[in-house]
Amino acid sequence: MEVCRCKHGDMDGDADVARVAALMAEPARAKVLMALADGRSLPASLLASEAGVSPQTVSAHLHKLLDGGLVTVERSGRHRYYGLAGPAVAAAVEALARLAKPEPIRSLRQSTRAAALREARTCYDHLAGRLGVALLEGLVRRGALIRTDGLEGTERRPDDPLAQQLPDGPYALGPNATSVFEALGVDLATQPTRRPLLRFCVDWSEQRHHLAGQLGAAIATSLLNRHWLHRRPHQRAVYLSDKGREELEQLL
Structure with a gap:
């Protein structure tokens, strides 16, 4: 009988969930991750303001997040810009946002911001x-996408996990995909193949599906570049311009 000579150091154990959870559990670090959840890279000074801590304190928190693999850093001249390590981190932040009890709103500014995020x-x-x-x-109504599970619209299936990207989204490209996506500024033929074209999430605030993956990213980029969509300063919320609302109502 052949004897296994594997060393303990050669084998992987269970995922260290507790370490990642501890990193996210600190309030200031949680606010940093929420501020970065829109995919942008931000300087430490702005993250300190978002978290409500001093630059020295946010620097210590960012060092821990870097060491834990939750964020990355890129140097540009004299400045450093921090971003999430990838979409999996963003999905984890969204999942926690769905599970967490909302903080009490104590000001009109907080109320307006929460409404804008929803x-x-x-x-x-x-x-x-x-x-x-x-x-x-x-997109489903216009035949750019079709639902493949017999259900209609964007309803969440009973077994879909909340606030997570779906491993098997119930949609596929439809007969009008090329023309509709082109009208939105997205050329299906030129999309890179290193990332799945179609991915879907269960939206934590709406509890229905929204489009993610390469196509979701391409549409968001196109709307921003066309100035149909604008970012709200220093937060994840975005809003449609009058032109963008008019164009999307006509297209979709």
Whole structure:
């Protein structure tokens, strides 16, 4: 009988969930991750303001997040810009946002900001909130996408995990995909292949599907470049311009 000579150091154990959870559990670090959840890279000074801590304190938190593999850093001249390590981190932040009890709103500013996030926001690099769900509904209605499980619209299936990217989204490209996506500024023939074209999430605020993956990112980028969509300063919320609302209503 052949004897296994594997060393303990050669084998992987269970995922160290507790370490990642501890990194996210600190309030200031959680606010840093939420600020970065729209996929942008931000300087430490702005992250300190978002987290409500001093530059020295946010620097210590960023060092821990870097060491834990949750964020990355890129140097540009004299400045350093921090971003999430990838869409999996953004998905984890969204999942926690769905599970967490909302903080008490004590000001009009907080109320306005919370409403703006529910209306339209970026989830790493694609659109979420009411706008993200409405966008997917329009794509299905126009035949750019078709639902493959017999259900209609963007309803969540009973076994879909909340606030997570779906491993088997129930949609496929439809007969009008090329023309509709081209009208949105997305050329299906030129999309890179290193990332799945179609991915879908269960939106944490709407509890319905929204479009993620390469196409979701391409649409968000196109709408921003056309100035149909604008970012709200220093937050994840976005909003449609009058031109963007008019064009999307006509297209979808």
